[in-house]
Amino acid sequence: MKKADMITGVVLLALSGFAIQETWRMPASATFGPGPAFLPFWLAVILAIFATILFVSAWRRPATEEDHHSIFPGKTALIAITLVMVGLGLYIFLIEVVGYLADTFLFIVFLMKAVEREKWPLTLMVAVCTTALLFITFQFLLKITLPSNMFGF
Amino acid sequence: MYNIFDNMIMGFQVATSWENLLFCFIGVLIGTLIGVLPGIGPTTGIAILIPVTFGMSATTAIITMAGVYYGAMYGGSTTSILINLPGESASVVTMLDGYQMAKKGRPGPALGMAALSSFIAGTFSIIMLTLLAPPLAGYAVSFGPPEYFCLTFMGLTLVSALGGDNPLKAYISSVLGLLISCIGIDAISGVSRFTYDNMNLLDGVGFIGMAIGLFAVAEILENMEAPIKQVFSDAKLGFLSLFPNKQDWKDSFGAIWRGSFLGFFIGILPGSGATLCSFIAYAVEKKLSKHPEKFGTGVIEGVAAPEGANNAAAGGGMVPLLTLGIPSGGATAVMLGALMIHGLRPGPMLFTTNPEFVWGLIASMYIGNVLLVILNMPLIGIWVQLLKVPYKVLMPLILTIAATGIFATDNNIFDMWIMFFFGVVGYLMRKLGFPEAPMVLALVLGRMVEMSLRQSLTISHGSLSIFFTRPISGVIMTVALISLFSPLFPILWRKYKGRRSVA
Amino acid sequence: MKTLSRLSVLFLVVLFVAIGAGNALAAGPYPTKPITMIIHAGAGGGSDIFARTLSAAFDKEKLLPQPIIVENKPGGSGAIAFAYVAGKKKDPYYLLTAVTSFMTTPLMGITPVGLKDFTPIANFAFDEYMLMVNPKSKYKSVKEIVADAKANPKKITVGGTQLGSSDSVCAYLIEKAAGVQFNFIVFNGGGEVNAALLGGHIDIAVSNPGEALELFKAGKVKLLGVFSDKRLPGAPDVPTLKEQGVDVTYQQNRGLVAPADIPADAKKTLEEAFAKYMKTDTFKKYLADNMLSAAWMDGETFGKWLDKENARYAVIVKDMGLIKKK
Numbered sequence A: 001m002k003k004a005d006m007i008t009g010v011v012l013l014a015l016s017g018f019a020i021q022e023t024w025r026m027p028a029s030a031t032f033g034p035g036p037a038f039l040p041f042w043l044a045v046i047l048a049i050f051a052t053i054l055f056v057s058a059w060r061r062p063a064t065e066e067d068h069h070s071i072f073p074g075k076t077a078l079i080a081i082t083l084v085m086v087g088l089g090l091y092i093f094l095i096e097v098v099g100y101l102a103d104t105f106l107f108i109v110f111l112m113k114a115v116e117r118e119k120w121p122l123t124l125m126v127a128v129c130t131t132a133l134l135f136i137t138f139q140f141l142l143k144i145t146l147p148s149n150m151f152g153f
Numbered sequence B: 001m002y003n004i005f006d007n008m009i010m011g012f013q014v015a016t017s018w019e020n021l022l023f024c025f026i027g028v029l030i031g032t033l034i035g036v037l038p039g040i041g042p043t044t045g046i047a048i049l050i051p052v053t054f055g056m057s058a059t060t061a062i063i064t065m066a067g068v069y070y071g072a073m074y075g076g077s078t079t080s081i082l083i084n085l086p087g088e089s090a091s092v093v094t095m096l097d098g099y100q101m102a103k104k105g106r107p108g109p110a111l112g113m114a115a116l117s118s119f120i121a122g123t124f125s126i127i128m129l130t131l132l133a134p135p136l137a138g139y140a141v142s143f144g145p146p147e148y149f150c151l152t153f154m155g156l157t158l159v160s161a162l163g164g165d166n167p168l169k170a171y172i173s174s175v176l177g178l179l180i181s182c183i184g185i186d187a188i189s190g191v192s193r194f195t196y197d198n199m200n201l202l203d204g205v206g207f208i209g210m211a212i213g214l215f216a217v218a219e220i221l222e223n224m225e226a227p228i229k230q231v232f233s234d235a236k237l238g239f240l241s242l243f244p245n246k247q248d249w250k251d252s253f254g255a256i257w258r259g260s261f262l263g264f265f266i267g268i269l270p271g272s273g274a275t276l277c278s279f280i281a282y283a284v285e286k287k288l289s290k291h292p293e294k295f296g297t298g299v300i301e302g303v304a305a306p307e308g309a310n311n312a313a314a315g316g317g318m319v320p321l322l323t324l325g326i327p328s329g330g331a332t333a334v335m336l337g338a339l340m341i342h343g344l345r346p347g348p349m350l351f352t353t354n355p356e357f358v359w360g361l362i363a364s365m366y367i368g369n370v371l372l373v374i375l376n377m378p379l380i381g382i383w384v385q386l387l388k389v390p391y392k393v394l395m396p397l398i399l400t401i402a403a404t405g406i407f408a409t410d411n412n413i414f415d416m417w418i419m420f421f422f423g424v425v426g427y428l429m430r431k432l433g434f435p436e437a438p439m440v441l442a443l444v445l446g447r448m449v450e451m452s453l454r455q456s457l458t459i460s461h462g463s464l465s466i467f468f469t470r471p472i473s474g475v476i477m478t479v480a481l482i483s484l485f486s487p488l489f490p491i492l493w494r495k496y497k498g499r500r501s502v503a
Numbered sequence C: 001m002k003t004l005s006r007l008s009v010l011f012l013v014v015l016f017v018a019i020g021a022g023n024a025l026a027a028g029p030y031p032t033k034p035i036t037m038i039i040h041a042g043a044g045g046g047s048d049i050f051a052r053t054l055s056a057a058f059d060k061e062k063l064l065p066q067p068i069i070v071e072n073k074p075g076g077s078g079a080i081a082f083a084y085v086a087g088k089k090k091d092p093y094y095l096l097t098a099v100t101s102f103m104t105t106p107l108m109g110i111t112p113v114g115l116k117d118f119t120p121i122a123n124f125a126f127d128e129y130m131l132m133v134n135p136k137s138k139y140k141s142v143k144e145i146v147a148d149a150k151a152n153p154k155k156i157t158v159g160g161t162q163l164g165s166s167d168s169v170c171a172y173l174i175e176k177a178a179g180v181q182f183n184f185i186v187f188n189g190g191g192e193v194n195a196a197l198l199g200g201h202i203d204i205a206v207s208n209p210g211e212a213l214e215l216f217k218a219g220k221v222k223l224l225g226v227f228s229d230k231r232l233p234g235a236p237d238v239p240t241l242k243e244q245g246v247d248v249t250y251q252q253n254r255g256l257v258a259p260a261d262i263p264a265d266a267k268k269t270l271e272e273a274f275a276k277y278m279k280t281d282t283f284k285k286y287l288a289d290n291m292l293s294a295a296w297m298d299g300e301t302f303g304k305w306l307d308k309e310n311a312r313y314a315v316i317v318k319d320m321g322l323i324k325k326k
Helices: A002-025 A038-060 A075-098 A100-116 A122-141 B005-016 B016-035 B042-053 B059-082 B087-103 B107-140 B143-159 B167-181 B205-221 B246-267 B275-289 B301-316 B318-322 B328-341 B355-388 B391-410 B414-432 B436-461 B471-485 B488-502 C002-023 C044-060 C076-086 C102-108 C142-151 C166-178 C192-197 C209-217 C266-279 C281-290 C299-319
Strands: C035-039 C068-072 C095-098 C116-128 C132-133 C157-161 C183-187 C203-205 C222-226 C251-259 C293-298
Touching: A002 A038, A002 C299, A038 B167, A038 B391, A038 B436, A075 B205, A075 B391, A075 C095, A100 A122, A100 B275, A100 B391, A122 B391, B005 B107, B005 B275, B005 B355, B016 B059, B016 B355, B016 C132, B042 B059, B042 B328, B059 B087, B059 B107, B059 B301, B059 B355, B059 C293, B087 B107, B087 B205, B087 B275, B087 B301, B087 B436, B107 B246, B107 B318, B107 B355, B143 B167, B143 B275, B143 B436, B167 B436, B205 B391, B205 B471, B205 C157, B246 B301, B275 B301, B275 B436, B275 C035, B301 B318, B318 B328, B318 C002, B328 B488, B328 C116, B328 C209, B328 C299, B436 B471, B436 C166, B436 C183, B471 C192, C035 C044, C035 C076, C044 C068, C044 C095, C044 C166, C044 C209, C076 C095, C076 C102, C076 C251, C095 C102, C095 C116, C102 C166, C102 C209, C102 C251, C102 C299, C116 C281, C116 C299, C132 C209, C142 C166, C142 C222, C157 C192, C166 C183, C166 C203, C183 C192, C192 C203, C192 C209, C203 C209, C209 C281, C251 C266, C251 C293, C251 C299, C266 C281, C266 C293, C281 C293, C293 C299
Parallel strands: C035 C068, C035 C095, C157 C183, C157 C203
Antiparallel strands: C095 C251, C116 C251, C116 C293, C132 C203, C132 C222
């Protein structure tokens, strides 16, 4: 955690520096009170102070046994996590191209086959049931127009 | 003393007509469904219903819409407790302990307590509404910009109560949340900040997308670390174990009442909203508790207090709407618009010009609350069965239902990307030991904090004394400052003692 | 092999369900699906009531085969809503409420979108404005306010919404005509301004009748003056500002625009439907309830009127010091 906290501190410090620099470009107030840059500027200053405290206290703290372990899980776990996020990203990216129905169906199939390595029958059953359930609830019960593809579904 | 007894009899006569009873039931049923679904909350639910209510009389229409409003408050807790997916914004806090209870095999008592606490608090707030609505109209407008700032600032100082064991990280998390709330067009000057010409960011970062990302998606990612297993320990699902036991009641009794009280009186203030009420109720409960360290590990008070508060807030929100025609938040604003379409003009005259409408609505709220308990208690038995579904099946379901619900709130795909982004951020925060709840609270409060702060400083021409010289704001500010520096007291005390022992 | 065939069968089933749903939205003459009307301000305000009354009347009287759905997109002096609708170029299924801020916000340089990004559809009415105070206020007339403002410059607080909105222009016009300076406080919407006035947190509020009439009837607020030329029929005891020696009149239009380059037939359909709406009882009742005066303009007339007003506001906004340097 020691090293992680130090890195976090530096990242947050950079973030606050960036925010402060952004607030310089905001225009002055048109009322008798503070303008648009007021709150973000002071928030960034407070963030910088907190980040420094985080960094310094982590730096001065003696390293414990725990600090030598990485905070992140092993390789297999990271692959699984990445797969889920890549799948989710593709799902969102493709939803207006492929259409809600097909996209949701494919996403669930992907999650269960590629990530969980399930058998086909269960995968298909879950994919069809979930997609149908969501589609019926949102499109028909709540009358929300879900994204559709060029063929209209 | 205007004649409450006669009025209530008249109200119940109106509310118990078969038509009004039926639509009250339909309203709470739809409300429960909307509450259970992530993303879409009471505001969207009522807006969807407006066209349907055109054919009805004004009284039936408002009874239906009010049913959706408090029905959603009931339903919102369900997915929060079961799968760490907030049904709507007011039930984010319920997740903190509710989900932990479910993980430990006690989903039944958590859901049961959520429903019963909601019922008690809901009924309490309707009784208060019945007895005190006109006198409370004055209280509803007694908060000016400085008071609102102090209230929201106090809410922010309580965030250390939402974090883990490291107050510094909780504060960093909330400062980040506040910074995120600055993204978008500034509501006073109209300047766009941190948007980089992205049209979708003009509206700011969507709260619900962020909350679902930080909680539900991050939770899934964390569960992916180990080979897929059953996340929930074997729940005892015998009939009796579905309900809170004697000890649960003893633990929750005070929390329910404090939650009801806070929820009602903060909920009255226009613009405050049920989410703020539930956050404050939870934080207060933790500060008062004999075992604050157990909060966040699945204590039942952590479910009872916010659930009571958000339901009481729903009742409190009706006070300024009915007495002054001023909506207290998004959901009541939509209801106000609907009333105007029906030719009713809510305002101070409503109690005298349309008594059958006002008292009919109030009476229907009593009935609706009873209907909700009758509806929800048997559902608990069904909901907990959901946890028997293998996690490998549940995981895709949670992800897709979250994504769809987020899309449905605004019909905007960008909100799904917000969820995606904060899913990654939430996972990193968990690994680095930063609590997510303060960031979410800060985003909810951010716009109110900034608006009221700048309004106050405009009134005072920049002087900070405005926060201390007015009685209400002065008191709240003092409490807030004590709360802000309270984590320092033990440290200073130890140093002081250490120095003395050396000397 | 077996699983693969099962997969294809299931996929076909999903496809069929989907296509069935898709066909429900079959093509035909405009409008074939609900029209979304974006309100540039929050729920419960003047524009909100205007839009929701209109949407309800369309539903009730079936003025169009499809309903008009109302959606609030408040914030940023309306810029959020303007940008949103401008982005729907060529799409006749979006409408936008257009009042003063429709001109002032682009003039202030908040948003790159402007008149060129929209098709004017119709104007319906002019909105009156009034100056009100808390009944406990020490001010009994506009004259007293002006006198006090001269004695204590920048001290009197005036509540309103978004800089550049009608109420802020009203306050500015008084400032200019009387040679005084107020302290203008921005709130999120008319409801919040009213709450602040009732609670005594601001000295004066500028409001339109739709938002404050009920409070006035109940004696919760006091009207000191109206911005119209003549006294209003709904409040004959309240003098105009002119009568009180402050030479200011102000009216706000209530119109609708659509994104740029929408099909001509869609524009015509909309204009005709709105012309019919002007004649409904709902609209007449709306005018009476909210003390508005009817003022019909079709798309072309409205467009010319907008250009003319835009030039006038360009001067006002510049004077108010609201133009931002880029």
